[in-house]
Amino acid sequence: MGYYDEDYTTRSQKQKGNRGGWFLAGLLGAILGAFLILISVPALSEWGLLPNIQSNEAVIESEPNIEDGNAMTQTINVDVNTDITKAVEKAKDSVVGVINLQQTSLWEEGYGEAGSGSGVIYKKEGENAFVVTNHHVVEGANQLEISLSDGTKIPAELIGSDPLMDLAVLRVDGAKVNSIAQFGSSEALKPGEPAIAIGNPLGFLEGTVTQGIVSNPDRTIPVDFDGDGVSDWQAEVIQTDASINPGNSGGALINIAGQVIGINSSKIAQEAVEGIGFSIPINIAEPIITSLEQTGKVERPFIGVNLRSLSEVPTYHWNQTLKIPNDIDYGIVVMSVVPNSPAQRAGMEELDVITELDGQKVEDVVELRKYLYKEKEIGEELKITFYRNGEKQTAALKLTQEQGL
Template sequence: MKKNLIASGLAGLVLGIVLMLFLSPAGFNESAEKGNAIKSSDLIEENVKADEVPNNFSIAKAVEVSKDAVVSVVNYQGGDMWEGAEPQPAGSGSGVIYKKEDGEAFIVTNHHVVEGANQIEVTLTNEQNLKAELLGSDPIIDLAVLKVDSSEIDKVISIGDSENLKEGQRAIAIGNPLGFLNGTVTAGVISSSDRIMPIDIDQDGSEDLQSEVLQTDASINPGNSGGALINIRGELIGINSSKIAQDSVEGIGFAIPVDVAMPIMESLEKNGEVQRPYLGIISVSLTDIPSQYHQSTLKLPEKVENGVVIREVEPTSPAAQAGLQSYDVITELDGKTVKDVGTLRSYLFTNKKVGDTMDVTFYRDGKEQTAAVKLTDENY
């Protein structure tokens, strides 16, 4: 009996040692190298190949390498020189330092953050205040570019890639919600990498165009607008915008993809504006026209349920030169279906350039026709 107990004890001790070796980091790693097991140090927070992201990267690391490139932006309005009144803060948001050269630094923010400002001030993470110059602003994509002296700036954010994002990948928002919670970090995932959202540019209650945005469950609140949406590497993948968000819904935030933003930023930086191709029509969505007019006035086949009705063609415009007329119903651009005014503008603004030729498919008097339109600048 005693021998059995000793043997049993020795067996248990040997088994314990084996288990300890196997479960220890060294034993686990050795086992992993011999088989197909995944080492705990190889677990990364993004759905990409292990060799694309260093193992030591985390949310904290991503924030550490990028947070100093995110600044606070204050919009000052009013003031009167004769009455001795100084401009007062009228709103605030965030911005991202994306470029530094020749003693100047360039900051991207949202158009609505700086709209109407007669003075703009930027606050760095070290609480240094800098006066900013507005180089250009674009209400359509809701972006603006500022310029400041770079002598106090050390950090410029790394530009990432938004085209190849996948749902479920890490998304980290950095900004200044409510105007005073500077350097706030919220984290989540990419909920949708190619969400299409209606945009009401003039706030008249009707859709002006549709915009491609990134959807994330990382919290984006007022004051976060213009801030950075970064990936697990700390690279910029989007410009946050609370303007697009729905106030009645929680857990849904939106950002302008960096691949969409960069050409706009470059144009604003160099030209102060974005030159977009001009078609030269005043139009309305077919779905906004009472159905009784679809056949009686527009003479459309019953199969045509969506499109854009030309209400007026501006004289000497590209549309006029191509022969388009009032009451023509546009259904396709370059073979792509046109559902409404929003999709027409979105295609025109994001897929075409000044000088391009665009094939317009339309119905006139019940017959389908096509016209080639040479797009120009609106100031042509």
């Protein structure tokens, strides 16, 4: 170690007397070099000796051709950020906050904020504008407000809400509404496409933008409406890794063109899970939105029974109570029949076990609802195959316009 210390000391002493001169010369050299670079770079770029530093394009050189040894040069546009900002600029003002106000107590007249979410202004007609959001955002509200992108708050009226699809439509005074969202298409989405979520996470971070991709355009997830731990419906959703946080519900999922491709609905909130959010595809949501706007509800075919999947019933009752054959391990148990309903008029009874609809096997309540809501129309006839006291029977009924089953 002494050698290096001594060598450093000797060199330091030799340079000490001329330190100012060396420093001044170095400074002048640096200034002169920078000046020459400023003059030469634009000229070299113009002559093609350097890439254009103002261009939004990148030059990519491919592997040399095996036969002639030459490499092909391709120019591609990689200015994705500009496309994203343009898309956000197009859509952001149509995304609003939705505030759920509920009475604070039975003894007070005032209303307090019980929750908040997001919404999308999708239409302006006459003096009114219309906002789509999630059912769970407005559920239980005594009053509703929307907050525009500039912070202006406007009272909102709930026109209709649909728990099954988790959608709701609000009507507001359109005088201060200046931006309307454009609906795109969710049918042709592919994994890996850009996806941008816009909303108001946590109720106060208005206009938050998160970027990601379409992770899966056609995902199916179970939905439990009554909180009993049993799936009541299989929702068709777009899966995305764009961040969807509390308060984003009801906001827009847009494509790179700034068009709404989904209404953000939920995410998997587990400590070990990251980047799994879900959005209702706009092609599925649009007819529901139209129905809610026009009638205040979604009319679906109605059977008139309360049901439970056979898999939820203890196996002891399969033979002792329901008396179904040993080879039947699927179906839906009729727990009760609504008076004067299509099911009652067709002669169906409590503890009947439904196994087929129109000759198609149905495993559980979810499959029954999916077939009924997607394949049948109000006023159509439905043929039901079921077991009663061990005997296979059929009933034909005419579906009515009432909501529910």
